[in-house]
Every structure is written in C-alpha cells, then in structure tokens.
C-alpha cells in the first residue's frame with residue numbers, strides 16, 4: 001500500500017506538493033471515489049484517475065539517454081554537469097541513477113532507472129551482458145589487433161581482459177568493440193595496449209537494449225514497452 005500523494009508523485013508528472021493540491025481540489029479519484037485526503041493508502045493496481053484520465057501508478061521508470069560528451073555519469077556532483085541534469089525536474093525527483101558508467105568524454109547509450117534489481121542484473125559480472133561500442137582510434141586497426149582482442153589481452157598494468165570482439169570497419173581507424181565485462185576505461189585501455197589510442201567512443205548497446213538511432217545526442221526518452229519487455233520489465 002502506498003500513500004496517494006506519493007504514488008502520484010512517483011509518476012514524475014507532479015511534485016508531492018502538486019499532487020496534494022490536485023487531491024484537495026477533488027481532481028483525483030481512486031477506484032471511482034473521491035479520496036479523503038493525500039494520506040489515503042492505495043493498493044497497487046487500483047485505478048487512479050486525474051481529471052478522469054487514468055494514470056499509470058507504476059513506480060519504476062526507465063529512461064534511455066544518448067549521453068553527450070562533457071557530462072559525468074553520476075547522480076550529483078558539486079562541480080561537473082551530470083547526466084541527471086539533462087532530465088526534467090519531474091524525472092529527477094524519482095531517484096533515477098545510471099546503470100553503469102560511461103567516461104565523461106564517451107557518448108551513447110545510458111539507461112537511467114530507479115529499478116535497483118534490474119541494474120544489479122545488468123551489471124553483475126557473472127551475467128556477462130554484452131556491451132557494444134563504436135570507436136575511432138589514432139592508427140589503423142588490423143588482424144593482429146582483432147586476434148589480440150579475441151584471445152583476451154593484457155593491459156599495461158597487468159590486468160587480463162576476457163576475450164572481446166573487435167570488428168574493424170571499412171575505415172580501419174574505426175571499429176565495433178564488444179565487451180562482456182566492464183573494467184574501468186576498458187575500451188580505451190585495451191586499444192592503448194595495442195598502441196592505438198581511442199579518439200572517439202560511443203556505446204551502441206547494452207544487452208538487449210540498443211541506442212535509438214533517431215535519438216539525438218544529449219536527448220532522452222522513456223523505454224518503449226518492447227524495450228522493457230526485452231529487459232524482462
């Protein structure tokens with residue numbers, strides 16, 4: 001059971017204060033009845049309407065962001081602009097956090113949610129969720145690089161990486177890298193270990209979730225029903 005005002009605020013459309021005002025103004029109905037007040041408890045799945053229109057009372061929210069370079073993948077920071085600052089206030093109130101991190105200068109797919117269990121599933125090292133990155137390097141990638149990735153290369157500090165895929169594109173300074181783990185700066189460090197430093201990096205997919213090619217850099221949208229279903233949500 002959830003308080004009615006809290007439940008309305010959890011949709012991201014209203015603040016708690018606005019929700020209380022809507023309830024007091026008689027614009028909210030619960031199972032067809034006018035509630036006594038904002039503190040009324042509501043069973044999950046009960047039909048709640050505002051101005052006669054049903055609202056979704058789910059509390060988990062899933063946002064796809066096409067992260068731009070220059071913002072950090074944290075929820076707050078005293079100095080730097082964060083990925084959360086790219087979302088409207090209503091969404092920021094919902095306790096969203098990024099599922100995994102991209103470097104400040106990396107672009108592309110970032111999932112933001114308040115669904116902790118899902119984040120755990122996607123990030124757990126033993127789940128081996130594939131992450132695909134598009135990269136441009138300073139240098140020309142070749143068969144030896146592809147083979148080194150395939151075998152699992154060793155970074156400058158001795159860290160051993162699991163086998164990864166390096167698909168070299170028509171321009172040999174460009175490639176798709178598929179990783180099944182997420183070590184710190186991993187793509188950059190793997191390519192640096194081959195003497196071909198990354199000059200551009202963008203994440204294209206994470207498990208079943210693919211960056212929407214029509215989503216401009218710096219913009220976000222809610223996940224579709226299909227995308228949520230693919231994540232088991």
Ligand code: URA
Nearest residue numbers: 103106185186187188
């Ligand atoms: N690998 C990196 O080096 N940076 C990222 O942001 C993601 C993967």
